[in-house]
Amino acid sequence: MNVSEAQLYYFSPTHTSKRVGEAVAAGLQAARLVENDLTHTPADDAILPSSSVAVVAVPVYRGSVAPLALERLQGLHGDGTPVVLLAVYGNRDYEHALDDLDRFMTERGFVTVAAGTFVGEHSYSTPQTPVAAGRPDVADLQLARRFGEKVRDKLAGYEPGRFVRLEVARIPRPELSWLDKLRFVWYGLGLKVSKKPMPVAPVTDPGQCNGCGVCAIVCPTGAIAAGNELHTDASRCIRCCACVKSCRRMARSFDTPFAKILTACCARPKQPHVLL
Incomplete structure (x- = not known):
């Protein structure tokens, strides 16, 4: 299959998912690339043919796909259409987000042919409490583009409609060290005991x-x-x-006090993982 058309969909309030998605889509080198920004508007109701390739990039909030991202993807369907799934998380853990995104897209007629987990600067990151500040960085985006190129090479070996679904659970999960896990639990218990009101909005x-x-x-x-x-x-x-x-x-x-906890427990930079 030659990649004649790629459709990029991203929900990206702080532009991290957008940047990763654009890098992967660029690597596909499609003759026609269409960007669909779902940050403020939902995807158009459409059925993408199996001759197209979809790239879906979403942020992870508290271990889940941002609910609003899924809501804005509701009208999109495939017809045995290959899709590349990208979960962008804030250097803690993406938990079940990639599995949920895979299930969501499969139910709508897509076939997951490649997937990746990338790190983006955490929503709570500030100069005072940095969490994955500046990610995705140059190295992340270079890897993302190379990943897109490898996806293109993989698709060249398939006929449209004959794609094999990838098992996204094979991607390695990020882990905290035992010390960081203990810190996380300790800080969490301290917050619970303090009964300090949590901020609900900026x-x-x-x-x-x-x-x-x-x-x-x-x-x-x-x-x-x-x-x-x-x-x-x-x-x-x-x-x-x-x-x-x-x-x-x-x-x-x-x-939010969680910013300080994340800074203390998630300081070690985690690396992207991709699966073909």
């Missing part, structure tokens, strides 16, 4: 905010209304922290 410093509206533009759920940037609707916020990372005046913050 807050805005009125002394720093100039009402530019960038936070409202980047928010994938409409939790921030233009003209009322000092308020965040906690019922709609998914804590992706796109608003925090996009604010040039650093007027927005999400002061």
Whole structure:
């Protein structure tokens, strides 16, 4: 099968999934590449033919595929269409996210032919509490592109509609050291005992905010209304922290104690893993 068309789908509030997906898609070297950004709008209702290749890149939130990403993929279906699955997690663990994404796409008529787990800067990462800061980095993206090239080579050996589904569970799971596991449990118990209220949404410093509206533009759920940037609707916020990372005046913050825990327990950089 020659890769004549590739369809890239990504949900990426802070651009980490987007960058990984674009690198893999570039490696496919398709004659026609279509990018579908699901960060603010759902995918068009469509059935992709088996002669196309889909690349789906999603962030992992708390060990699961971001629910909004799956919601915005609902209208997409395949017809024995090959798909490359990419889970981008914040250097802790992607847990069952890749399995769930594989099941979701399979139920919609796709065949998983390749999969990868990549590290992206954690949503909670800040200069004070860095967690995978700057990831995916140059090396990550180079690996992602080479992975795309290998997927292209693999597909060359198949006829459309005769793809073999990959067992994504074969990808190695990241692990914490015993010391880091103990730290994680210890910090977690400390939070539970303290009964300290957990923040539910980013807050805005009125002394720093100039009402530019960038936070409202980047928010994938409409939790921030233009003209009322000092308020965040906690019922709609998914804590992706796109608003925090996009604010040039650093007027927005999400002061969660989990950031310090992640910084302490997940400092060792984890590496991407791919499966063909």
